[in-house]
Amino acid sequence: MATLQEPEFVLRNGELISWKEATIHVDSPAAKRSVSVFEGIKGYWQRDNEQFGIVELKKHYERLRRSAKLLYIPCPWTFEDFQEDVFRLIGALLTREKDMWIRPTLFAVEGQWGLNTQSEMIMTAFHQDKAVPRPIKIGVSTWQRSIDAALPCRIKTASNYQVSRLARIEGRSRGYEEMILLNNWGRVAEATGACVLMVRDGQIVTPPPYEGALESITVNIVEQIARDLGIDFVRRPVERTELLIAEELAVCGTLAEVVPVSAIDDMPVDPAGPVLEQVRKRFFDLVRGKAVSQHLEIADLPLTTTTA
Ligand code: PMP
Numbered sequence: 344m345a346t347l348q349e350p351e352f353v354l355r356n357g358e359l360i361s362w363k364e365a366t367i368h369v370d371s372p373a374a375k376r377s378v379s380v381f382e383g384i385k386g387y388w389q390r391d392n393e394q395f396g397i398v399e400l401k402k403h404y405e406r407l408r409r410s411a412k413l414l415y416i417p418c419p420w421t422f423e424d425f426q427e428d429v430f431r432l433i434g435a436l437l438t439r440e441k442d443m444w445i446r447p448t449l450f451a452v453e454g455q456w457g458l459n460t461q462s463e464m465i466m467t468a469f470h471q472d473k474a475v476p477r478p479i480k481i482g483v484s485t486w487q488r489s490i491d492a493a494l495p496c497r498i499k500t501a502s503n504y505q506v507s508r509l510a511r512i513e514g515r516s517r518g519y520e521e522m523i524l525l526n527n528w529g530r531v532a533e534a535t536g537a538c539v540l541m542v543r544d545g546q547i548v549t550p551p552p553y554e555g556a557l558e559s560i561t562v563n564i565v566e567q568i569a570r571d572l573g574i575d576f577v578r579r580p581v582e583r584t585e586l587l588i589a590e591e592l593a594v595c596g597t598l599a600e601v602v603p604v605s606a607i608d609d610m611p612v613d614p615a616g617p618v619l620e621q622v623r624k625r626f627f628d629l630v631r632g633k634a635v636s637q638h639l640e641i642a643d644l645p646l647t648t649t650t651a
Contacts, residue, residue, distance in 0.1 A: 348469050348470060349362050350362060350436050350467065350468060350469060350470075351435070351436065352432065352435045352436060353365035353432075353465060353466065353467050354428050354431060354432040354464075354465070354466040354467075355463060355464070355465050355466075356463055356464055356465075357424070357427075357428055357431075357464075359431065359432070359435055365465060365467070367450055367452060367463070367465075368452065371450065371451065371452045371453065372451040372452070372453075372454050372455075372460065373450035373451050373452060377500065377501040377502045378414065378416065378450075378451035378454075378460075378500075379416075379448055379449060379450045379451060379500060379501050380407060380410035380411050380414055380416060380448070380449050380498065380499055380500050381407070381410075381446055381447065381448040381449070381499055381500075381501070382403040382404075382406060382407045382445075382446065382447050382448075382499065383403075383444060383445075383446055383596075383597045383598050384397060384398070384399075384400065384403045384429065384444070384445040384446075384447070384597065385397075385398050385442065385443070385444055385445075385471075385597045385598065385600075385630070386398070386433060386442060386443045386444075386445060386644070387442050387473075387630045387631055387632070388439065388440055388441055388442055388473065389631055389632030389633075390440070390631070391631070391632055391633060392632050394632060394643045394644070395433065395437060395443075395643070395644040396630070396632055396641040396642065396643055396644075397429065397433070397445075397641065397642045397643075397644065398560075398564075398597070398630055398639070398640075398641055399560050399564070399639070399640055399641075400425075400426060400429065400640070400642045401422060401640060402560045402563075402640070403447075403560065403597075404422050404425045404426075406499060406558065406560070407425075407447065407449065407499070409497070409498075409558075410497075410498045410499045410500060411449055411462075413495065413497070413498045414451075414498060414500060415457050415460060416449055416451050416460055416462050417460060417461065417462050418449055418462065418464075420464055425447070425464075426642070428447070428464070428466055429445055429447070429466065430644055430645060432445065432466050432468050433445065433468060433644055434644065436468050436470075437644070438470060440473070441470045441471065441472070441473070442470070442471040442472070442473055443468050443469065443470055443471060444468065444469050444471050444597075444598055445466060445467075445468040446466065446467050446468070446469075447464060447465075447466045448464070448465050448466070448467075449462050449463070449464055450462060450463050450465060475627065476599070476600050476601070476602040476603070477602075477603075478602070478603040478604065478605035478614035479519075479520040479521055479594075479602055479603075479604060479605065480518070480519050480520060480604070480605055480606040480607075480609075481514075481519050481520065481521045481522060481523060481534070481592075481594070481604050481606070481607050482513075482514055482517055482519035482522055482523070482607065482608050483522070483523045483525065483583060483586070483607070483608055484509075484510035484513055484514065484522040484523060484524055484525070484535075485513065486506050486509045486510045486513065486522075486524060487506070487524055487525050487526060487527060487532070488506065488524045488525070488526050488527075488532035488533065488555035489503070489506065489555075490526070490527045490555075491553075496532070496533075496552065496555045496556065496557060497552055497557060497558050499557060504535075504536075506524065507524070507535035507536055508535075510522040510524055510535050511535055514535075521534050521535060521537070521594055521602075522534065522535055523539060523586065523607070524555070525583060526554055526555035527555075529582075529583060530550065530554055530580050530581060530582055530583065531550050531554070531580075531581040531582070531583060531585075531586060532550060532554055532555030532556055533550065533555065533556040533557060533559075534594040534596075534599075536596060536598065536599065537561075537594040537595055537596035537598075537599040537602070538550075538556050538557065538559045538561065538562050538594065538595055538596060539556075539581070539586075539592070539593075539594055540562075540565060540591075540592070540593045540594070540595055540601070540619060540622075541581060541585060541586060541589045541591070541592055542589060542590045542591035542592070542616060542618045542619060543585065543588075543589055543590060544590075545574070545575065545590075545618060546574070546575035546576070546577060547565070547569050547574060547575065547576045547577070547618060547619070547622070548577050548578075548579060548581060548585075549562055549565075549576075549577075549578055549581075550578070550579075550580060550581045551578040551579070551580075554580050554581070559595070559596060560597060561595045561596050561597055561599075561600075561601075562595060564626065564629075564639060565595055565601065565622055565626070567636065567638040567639065568622050568625045568626060568629070568636075569622060571625070571636065571638075572621055572622070572625065574618060574621070574622070586607050587607060587608065587610050589607075589612060590612075590613070590616055590618070591603075591612065591613060591616030591618055591619045592604035592607060592612050592619075593619045593623075600626065600627075600630075601619070601622060601623045601626050603615065603616075603619060603620075603623070629641075
């Protein structure tokens, strides 16, 4: 688990500091009212070419800016600043043969109810083992994703993870590793920290953001992969019962990657179905640098910044 590590360095406003120094004040809007937005970015050790590749960095930066804009949190960092910071932190922590998960968070550290908000960019990064995700059993939660007028799901903010946490607790008590959150209309929104991919009649289907899914960067990658492989891909509302009769199911996200589902609410699904298996294989080939696509941007860490 990423969060059980204590990496030596954290990056705060462009400066490397120690793990213990990385604190925020109890009276900050971030601590008191969860006023923060964040990203989860993945970097892969690419064994074949001895490179470390960071997937869709700009897309993550752009989503962070959109989240910040929607919560009125200032984000004075340009993409160039952001990229430099990500490279710097990874360079300080990288270990050969390990992947990394990088979490830039923009915390509101000053301000009252949206007045005079000031922010700090704090980046943490964690090592990840290079294991191919194994199939998981999932359930449908009794907890729901919020509606856009209450807590917009397209904002990647800490508050949206309260319900994910509740669903995970519920799932654990029922023996499931991941949970599906429905939306206010009883249709499928997403998983607790990933999106849903369903196969019906050979076509990959995923619920769109207006159904309560995050604007996922991995879903866009999967869509492009499907296109390249000649597989139909469609974004449309998905009903709960469709999941139960799906030919194949998976959840996908930056941290999750593409994870096959072997059962939903105790109903078995083939975790090695042919459609998502092809997608998964191509996904790992791309992120590990074994294949290239003009549609997927992977930034190579400049080797001069590494201590690997
Ligand atoms: N939904 C939620 C709630 C998430 O936390 C994530 C992970 N960021 C996703 C979906 C997948 O988004 P992405 O593919 O951009 O990582």
